[in-house]
Amino acid sequence: MATKAASTVPAVVTGVRLAARTQYDAAGHGRRTRGWRAPGTGPNRAAAGLETIRNRARDAVRNTWTGAANARVWGTNLIGVGIIPRAEAKAARRKQRYAEIWDAFAAASDADGVLDFYGQQTLAVETVKSSGEIFIRFRPRRADDGLTVPLQIQLLESDMVPTLDADSWPGMPAGHRMRQGIELDRIGRRAAYWCYREHPGDGPTIAVSHADLVRVPASEMRHMYKPPRPGALRGVPCNVAVMTKQRSVDNLDDAVVLRQELGNLYTMFITRQPEGGAPEIDPTTGQPIELDHDGGPMVGLEPGIAQELAPGEDVKFSTPPDSGANYADFMRQQHLGIAAGGGTPYELLTGDIRDVSDRALRIILNEFRRACEQEQWQIIIPQFCQPVREAVGRAAVLAGLLTLAELPEFVRCTWAPHAWPYIHPTQDVQAKKMEVEAGFRSRAGVVAANGDDVEQVDAERAEDAARERRLQIKSNNEARAS
Structure with missing residues (x-):
């Protein structure tokens, strides 16, 4: 009978009970999650207040050592001296010509006339880390501008593209819409960017007007950023999750330093009430006691002095609080959290490598390098480097440096x-x-991983060998054999 009764329990009731038992704790609404506000905003509405976030992130870079170190560490490791293109042409002369065209562009690539292309790479990466994004505008030049390749690159801060939403705007084609300052066509592709003519932080502009903005086609501009969510049109600073903690920790550190500075200031007062006549004599020196402009005695202190006080006098020194x-x-614990939130190893952010073994340091650096390679090949190269290469190729064709057949x-x-x-x-080196x-890897792959061109390395080795034979210099193997 008991078995029969158990089998008559409705399946729907059993299902409800199982659902209640398998619910995630994070989905509950009990005492532990009371006050946990988690709005279901979309990827673009979640970036409300993006201008304030950017301004505070930049302030952290300007005024906190952790903010400045974070941007510097990423720029150094992602770019180094530069991410360099290696032409894949088979003909050596053609490959050399391609390299000369690129080198001529790279030396004068900056529309502001300050950096070369590899310096722009570093500036772009550090800007993305501190501001969340950067825009790269292609600026064609006239033939009489004196450039070998009539093209330059202009880096634009994210402020140059306002976070403006509009379904219609003067100059925007019918059916297009503007989201976060980016014009989208009917199927959601990026058609153009609406940019200020000048940086809004350097001018008197208060409200956005159609006269303040210029439409730049998407073919003339690229947007480098790491989308925080699918569908996100704009980027956010890498340390946005720990910006509040970063400021609080910096304020605490400043307060402790100031407390120590003030706590170590003390004043010693010796009061006397002379009734007139000759000045009082210091019993230790036999010299008259000099008075300041307020009538207070000025007593000189020397290291190791033993001062005898008059009856009834006492001296008390302050005991400043320590840290x-x-x-x-x-x-250290707070900086560990800041480093983790910004994706930077604590040891690289702070320079603190105490109690870190070689093995632990290798694990830390290998993990960080994997993160760097991820951003290099998923963000920097496809969003910045390769589009610039393509634009340089088109400009070189227009300048007669390349034929249309050579462009691909x-x-x-x-x-x-x-x-x-x-x-x-x-x-x-032994491992490589x-x-x-063992055949697990090619020598060309090892050379490429070092950032070099295997053909150039082989040519240099051949030149070295020919020079050694000409000068009758024995190689190490020959010297050991003899």
């Missing part, structure tokens, strides 16, 4: 990021040598 025995550990070959290239330095030079000898 606390746990202050260093507390600040010029555009097709391999980008070589700056090689990582060895952690243990002897072990790392063993991989090549």
